[in-house]
Amino acid sequence: MNPKQETRVVGASVLRKEGLAKLTGRACYVDDIAADGMLHGFTVRSTIPRGLIRSITFDPAIDWSEFTIVTAADVPGENRIQLIIADQPCLAEDQVSHCEEPIVLLAHADRQKARAAMDAVKIKYEPLPAVLSIEESEQQETIIWDGGNILKKFLLEKGDVDSAWAGAAHIVEGEYRAGAQEHLYIEPNGVIAEWSDETGITVRGSMQCPYYVLKSLKGVMGLPEEKIRVAQTETGGAFGGKEDYPSMLACHAALLAKKSGCKVRMIYDRAEDMAATTKRHPARVRHKTALDSDGKLLAIEITLDIDGGAYSTLSSTVLSRATLHSTGPYKCPNIRVRSRAWATNQVPYGAFRGFGAPQVIFAMERQMDEIAAALGIDPVELRRKNFLHAGDTNATEQLMREPVPMDELLDRALTESDFYAKRKQFARENATSDVKRGIGLAAFYHGAGFTGSGEVFLNSLAGIVVTPEGRVQLLVSNTEFGQGSNTILAQIAAEALGLEYGDVTIAMPDTTTVPNSGPTVASRTSMVVGRLVERAGGQLLTKLREEASLGERYTRKDFFAACERYRAKHGKVQAEARYEAPPGIFWDDAKYHGEAYGAYSWAIYVAQVAVDRVTYTAEVEEFWAVQEVGRVLHPVLAPGQIEGGVAQGIGYTLYEKVLNESGRMANNQMTNYIVPTAEDMPPIHVTFHELPFAYGGYGAKGIGELPHDGPPPAIGNAIRNAIGVPVNFVPLLPEDLMTLIDTREEATV
Numbered sequence: 001m002n003p004k005q006e007t008r009v010v011g012a013s014v015l016r017k018e019g020l021a022k023l024t025g026r027a028c029y030v031d032d033i034a035a036d037g038m039l040h041g042f043t044v045r046s047t048i049p050r051g052l053i054r055s056i057t058f059d060p061a062i063d064w065s066e067f068t069i070v071t072a073a074d075v076p077g078e079n080r081i082q083l084i085i086a087d088q089p090c091l092a093e094d095q096v097s098h099c100e101e102p103i104v105l106l107a108h109a110d111r112q113k114a115r116a117a118m119d120a121v122k123i124k125y126e127p128l129p130a131v132l133s134i135e136e137s138e139q140q141e142t143i144i145w146d147g148g149n150i151l152k153k154f155l156l157e158k159g160d161v162d163s164a165w166a167g168a169a170h171i172v173e174g175e176y177r178a179g180a181q182e183h184l185y186i187e188p189n190g191v192i193a194e195w196s197d198e199t200g201i202t203v204r205g206s207m208q209c210p211y212y213v214l215k216s217l218k219g220v221m222g223l224p225e226e227k228i229r230v231a232q233t234e235t236g237g238a239f240g241g242k243e244d245y246p247s248m249l250a251c252h253a254a255l256l257a258k259k260s261g262c263k264v265r266m267i268y269d270r271a272e273d274m275a276a277t278t279k280r281h282p283a284r285v286r287h288k289t290a291l292d293s294d295g296k297l298l299a300i301e302i303t304l305d306i307d308g309g310a311y312s313t314l315s316s317t318v319l320s321r322a323t324l325h326s327t328g329p330y331k332c333p334n335i336r337v338r339s340r341a342w343a344t345n346q347v348p349y350g351a352f353r354g355f356g357a358p359q360v361i362f363a364m365e366r367q368m369d370e371i372a373a374a375l376g377i378d379p380v381e382l383r384r385k386n387f388l389h390a391g392d393t394n395a396t397e398q399l400m401r402e403p404v405p406m407d408e409l410l411d412r413a414l415t416e417s418d419f420y421a422k423r424k425q426f427a428r429e430n431a432t433s434d435v436k437r438g439i440g441l442a443a444f445y446h447g448a449g450f451t452g453s454g455e456v457f458l459n460s461l462a463g464i465v466v467t468p469e470g471r472v473q474l475l476v477s478n479t480e481f482g483q484g485s486n487t488i489l490a491q492i493a494a495e496a497l498g499l500e501y502g503d504v505t506i507a508m509p510d511t512t513t514v515p516n517s518g519p520t521v522a523s524r525t526s527m528v529v530g531r532l533v534e535r536a537g538g539q540l541l542t543k544l545r546e547e548a549s550l551g552e553r554y555t556r557k558d559f560f561a562a563c564e565r566y567r568a569k570h571g572k573v574q575a576e577a578r579y580e581a582p583p584g585i586f587w588d589d590a591k592y593h594g595e596a597y598g599a600y601s602w603a604i605y606v607a608q609v610a611v612d613r614v615t616y617t618a619e620v621e622e623f624w625a626v627q628e629v630g631r632v633l634h635p636v637l638a639p640g641q642i643e644g645g646v647a648q649g650i651g652y653t654l655y656e657k658v659l660n661e662s663g664r665m666a667n668n669q670m671t672n673y674i675v676p677t678a679e680d681m682p683p684i685h686v687t688f689h690e691l692p693f694a695y696g697g698y699g700a701k702g703i704g705e706l707p708h709d710g711p712p713p714a715i716g717n718a719i720r721n722a723i724g725v726p727v728n729f730v731p732l733l734p735e736d737l738m739t740l741i742d743t744r745e746e747a748t749v
């Protein structure tokens, strides 16, 4: 868009497209679809992290003729889930590589019978030594993966790091860790599959990426694309957790449906969903930083290791995003990042809001505060000295062509939070109080859209059609799962066509009716798909002007009359737009160099905390989120995204701890995996600095993931400020803070 362009619908707080249906209970989630005549499918899973399957026997006390039973032997196509590398079996064959790995599927019309029968399937294993952590994997005593347990590695280099150390006034080293995190979307994973010998397989369910699901069904079922239909049902949250796993579940339900000839529903309960599906990758990040006597960055060396789990799934792309975000929004002439994703016998880790960035941003921003402490300078000024500006290049030597507003964001955040006054006040009060308060900040950026050439390869296509009934329909495969994408895309279409928001409808994505506009991931929907919808709208107008004499100025009535004239000539009224990279975007995958992202969103987040020295609990008292995400398309949904991301980030930092016992999640319940509720949330002050981005939908850049990046380091730095002890890991539950504080005190006694 033209940055000065006035808009009517974009930028207005229109009602959510699916809001009323959700509010009134009319919205139909997969578990709301009547189960009459359907079978209930269940999954028998591995109870050990690694071993050979010696036998599978079925207890004769049960009449198994009533059941549909599926094993790997029933897979008609290739027994592999199709992600980046097809290494993950749909059902285990002769060995298991992680706890909860699916081995046998059972279906029965009676849900209770089906569930009870799972215990009557006896699996004998010959256990093999398991690798359960990054440390165990890198020792390479037990090799579970070709290439020495490394699923993927990257080397990012700029300048000459090795020569920089000698001339440095200061060298600061640090090691930081970030744990796993469960998505805890409100609605667990679920699908319904239906088989027909004539038309093939139909799968409906809760998902982010219908075309990903289609790809796996094609491989596993051995079917051509025209015999596969994947349709999203209303989806109750995803956060990345429904990016890859629905492909697995859809294949399971499809196998049961084909074998039984019946409709099969598979809906996980909370415990199964938490134990068996993906989580955020645990990470270990080592920093070595060189600075000159002025506090300017001379060299950054980072060794980044993530636990990928038992199969490669999305680990390579998560590692890539982590690598590219690891040096933060700073200018530094010499950079080396070595990163590796390790194979372990953990349940495969997967996509989660931020996609590798929260872990490395925690490390970088904690490191910046430790550098400031070591040099005895103000952490704010240290950042200010080193920020990227327009015209600089970042770690991959991507030239910052767009404005870089870090200084403005920082000024705003300092003023809004009264940062310096609070630092002084807390230092004074802490001396005589058991409650230690602190304030800390984090500076960061988040690249929007697929990494590198990803968007070019996706080659996304979006369409707009005007029906004979006078409805404008959007044709996109992007999924609404609570984030508001249907609303945003409908606003953009209405704006582009000069119509009302209410004129635009958007159907649940179904691969038989919508083109592939790409997956709903990577904070790409408003920016990339929004831009496609905007362009498709423009093209539709051009067609109507050129071939149906629509005037320069027109009313709603004129528009639909022109559509009818156009329809009389051409049969249908439709326009589409395909992705085109912004100019000057070039990425070299081999050298890992160039334009890593089409655009970056920028932010400064500030946290104020109180640490109780008696109970060892840390609480966020107030939070400020100041960011630049391009144009704000919806003044209610945009802050909603920020508040939700901050809430999840606070959870990741202070509440959410995945307890792992021998490769199994031990606390796979909402009673012992604690997420913050409204009660635990501090006031969150959201500020947008708007700089419309010329290649995003009406000026938008990515917004969805950014807010999860900032809270861990902002809170970590605030706790550091409060208690004077470096906090180099998340999550930080009271028991962790107790160990941290008491160990430090013993050491200094």
Ligand code: MOS
Pocket (backbone or CB within 6 Å): 208, 239, 240, 241, 243, 351, 352, 353, 354, 355, 520, 521, 522, 523
């Ligand atoms: Mo997302 S974490 O890119 O589904």
